[in-house]
Each structure stands twice: as structure tokens, then as C-alpha cells.
Amino acid sequence: MSTYTNARLVTPTGVIGNGWLTTEDGRITGLGEGPREGGRDLEGAFLAPGFVDIHVHGGGGHSAMTSKDSIREAVAYHRTRGTTTMLISLVTAPLDHMERAAGWIADLTEEGLIAGGHFEGPFLSHARCGAQDPDALRLPDVAELRRLLDAGRRTIRQVTIAPELVGPSGDTGLDLIRECVSRNVVAAIGHTDATYEQAAAGFEAGARLVTHTFNGMRGLHHRDPAVVLAAAERPDVILEVINDGVHLHPSVVAMLDRIAARRLALITDAIDATGIGDGEYRLGAMSVVVKDGEARLATNGSLAGSTLTMDVAFKRAVQAVGVPIEIASFYASAIPAQVLGLTDRGLLAEGQRADLVVLDDALDLVEVL
The missing domain is CATH 2.30.40.10 (Urease, subunit C, domain 1)
Incomplete structure (x- = not known):
């Protein structure tokens, strides 16, 4: 003892x-x-409880899209920054590459190193693709989603989907959300041009998470409140927050804390550059330049993940946003664990x-x- x-x-x-x-x-x-x-x-x-990060692409110079050993090294780096549970996120890529990476995730989940995987794509909006490879994006196809999930051998815990999309076969983003729900996979809405009504339909279909809120989606407009307000109105929906002061202004995080109290999940969206410093990197097929800690696409300057770590996200929640430390801990540990259905971690409590x-x-x- x-x-x-x-x-x-x-x-x-x-x-x-x-x-x-x-x-x-x-x-x-x-x-x-x-x-x-x-x-x-x-x-x-x-x-405090160890941090739980449900959206991380890499760190310490290692990308989740590169190899199984690279994922190991990224996990090892983030553990030095207090993240004791993490979900490995894969960016949009050709299906065979995503399948191969899902196999690495399955191996490492079965080993107990990670909590599972997250497909951030490929069923995303071209209009809001951000740093996702536009050439690898795909329209909804339930058979292709099943193919990807099967490659993960029941270790894929989360999929980001644009609910408004319609595929050539008639499959829709809503169909993909329902397929995820049927397999006990968390459906997240993100990289989407959805209106308020389309987002609300996605939540009605079973989506329970918003991928990096405000980033990669329509903004909160007084005539089209889009995803953010549709999510805030649903007490069963969690909103991811990249609290680095770049992706979201602290006052916006404070607003989210008010309109979706106790329903925020701090994430890093960290890429391989995290912990390494400025320079040139790759996020999947995309070239990224990191300057002064900000990661942006070399082509158009779009934000391309972050160099954030969970300890910094937690500290900023208290010091820059102004939430009480126990609420910051809830957002950094208990809520993301809750998203994954991991009831055995994220709190200081007996058992x-x-x-x-x-x-x-x-x-x-x-x-x-």
C-alpha cells in the first residue's frame, strides 16, 4: 500500500x-x-486525477500515422505531461492506410497501452476540412465505415462525421452516425458545414460529441447558430475544447463553460511537433509549419492540430479561463473518461x-x- x-x-x-x-x-x-x-x-x-486525452495525433516527434512504434513513443511523451489515458486519433488518409493504422491501434489497445482509436475522417466536409487531406475525403458509405471499424477489431471508440453529407449510394452522414451507435462507437460531429437543423438531426441520430468545438465548423451566428448551439441544447452531448489560447479565445471557453456547464472535454489535438519545437512537419499527407508553437498548413495557413499538452490545457482552464480547479480537473479527466465509458478513472474517489x-x-x- x-x-x-x-x-x-x-x-x-x-x-x-x-x-x-x-x-x-x-x-x-x-x-x-x-x-x-x-x-x-x-x-x-x-x-489530481491523471489526465484523459481523447484526441491526440502524436507527440515527442512521433506521428500516429507513421507506425506502431511511433504511437508508442507519442504515448510515452504525453505520459510525461500527465496524460495517463489516451485515445489515438488518425487523420484522413486513403482507406488502406487508415485500415493499417487501425490495426496498430488494435494491437496497442489489446496490450493495454492506450484506450483505443479515433477516426477523424474520412467522412468530412470539403468546405470545413481544415488540415485534413481533401483528396482523401469520402462521401458517406456505410460499407466503407464498417470496413474501417472492422480493421480496428472493436478498439475504435470514436468517429468524427459531417452529418449533412450524402453519398452516391444514398448513404448519409446520419446513417454513419447510426452505424457507429449500433456498434457502441461514439459518433462525433466535426469538420462539418452543418446548419443548426442538420447538426440537431445528427444529435437526434445519436451523435454525443463535438470534435474541437468551433474549429472545423460553422461559427455561432445569430441567424444560424449551427453546431455549437445545437450541441449546447443537448444535455447528453460533450464538447471538445482545445484550450491553447490559439484555437479558442479564453472568453469563448468561458462562454462554453456557461452554456454547456460540466460538459466540456479538454483535448490537445496534439501533433508530432508537440514537445519538439518550431520547424516543418507532416500531418498525414499535409505539410505543416510550426512557428511560435502554432501549427499551420504550409499551403494556406489553416490551423493543423496543436502543440498543446494536457497539463497546460488544465492550467490554462484555471488561470486564463477562470474555472475552479475542481471543474478544470473534471474537464481534463472525468468528462473525457465518461465519453469513452471508462467509469474506473478520472476522479479522486475510492475504487x-x-x-x-x-x-x-x-x-x-x-x-x-
């Missing part, structure tokens, strides 16, 4: 000062307030996995346990 004492425990209901927490066999066995004999003195540091991060007064990461 391990015991941690003199910690500020970040729980769902608030911070417990001078707290203690015990673990055994990888699980939290108890926690409380007050002095405790023995164990490790954390000297007043914050102790939960003992995936923990230690943070100093400035909310900088000190240690990953």
Missing part, C-alpha cells in the same frame, strides 16, 4: 486541504482530510484507478504517479 499525505486533493466537490490518499494494487483505497502517520509527504502540493498527477502552487506538473 502507498500513502500520500499533506496534499491538496482535487476532488469533484472541491479541494481537500491537508488531505491524505492511499492506494493499493493500482486503485485508490481511501482519502480524507487531516494528519496521517507515515507515507510520503507531498508538502502541500495538489494531487478508482490510481492514475495521479502532482502539481505545484503555479499548477505546473511536478510528477506523474
